[in-house]
Amino acid sequence: MRIATRSVLSRAAASCMVLAAALALVGLQATGETASAATQKAAPVVTCTTANTKLTVAKVSRPVNHLLLKATNTGTKPCYAYIAPYLRAGADAQAPVAWNEDSTPQAVVTLKHGQSAYAAITTSTPEGEGGAKEKTLGVFFAGRKGDAAGKEKTLKLSKGGIFFNSAATVTYWQDNAGDALSW
Incomplete structure (x- = not known):
C-alpha cells in the first residue's frame, strides 16, 4: 500500500511540475512579445x-x-x-x-x-x-x-x-x- 501511495504522489508532483513549467513558458513568451512590441513602438534615440x-x-x-x-x-x-x-x-x-x-x-x-x-x-x-x-x-x-x-x-x-x-x-x-x- 505504501508503494501505491508513493506512485500516486509522484504522479501528482510530476503533473504539477509539468503544469508549472508550461505556465512559466507561456509567461516568458508573453513577456517577450510585450517587450518586442514596446521596442518597436519606442522612438530611436x-x-x-x-x-x-x-x-x-x-x-x-x-x-x-x-x-x-x-x-x-x-x-x-x-x-x-x-x-x-x-x-x-x-x-x-x-x-x-x-x-x-x-x-x-x-x-x-x-x-x-x-x-x-x-x-x-x-x-x-x-x-x-x-x-x-x-x-x-x-x-x-x-x-x-x-x-x-x-x-x-x-x-x-x-x-x-x-x-x-x-x-x-x-x-x-x-x-x-x-x-x-x-x-
Whole structure:
C-alpha cells in the first residue's frame, strides 16, 4: 500500500511540475512579445549634436567665475548628451577645456524634444596660470565613444569677453542646472 501511495504522489508532483513549467513558458513568451512590441513602438534615440539642439551660454552670479551651457533638443527624436561638451575658449585655443571628471553622472542624459541638458564651465581659478579674455566659445558634442560628434557651434560670450586661464574646466552633462553648478 505504501508503494501505491508513493506512485500516486509522484504522479501528482510530476503533473504539477509539468503544469508549472508550461505556465512559466507561456509567461516568458508573453513577456517577450510585450517587450518586442514596446521596442518597436519606442522612438530611436540619436546622439545630440549642434544640428538637433539649440545651445546657449550665460554668465551666472554664483559660483563666481562660472558660465552655464544649456543644450535644448530641437529635433524630432530623443537624443543622448554623452559625456561632456568639447569647448574651445577663444578662436585661437590650442586645446579643449578639460572635463571635470568628478562630475560624471550615473547615467547618460537623454533629452526628449524640448528638454535641456546643462554643463557648468569654471572659467578660471586663482591657481590657474596665464589666461586671456575670450569673446567666443566653440562647442562640439561628444559621441558615444568620446569622439567629437557633428559640427562646431560658436557662441558669443558677454561684451568685453570672459577671462579663461589654465584651470578652466567643464562638467559632464547634467539633467538640471543646479547639479551642473554644484561642481
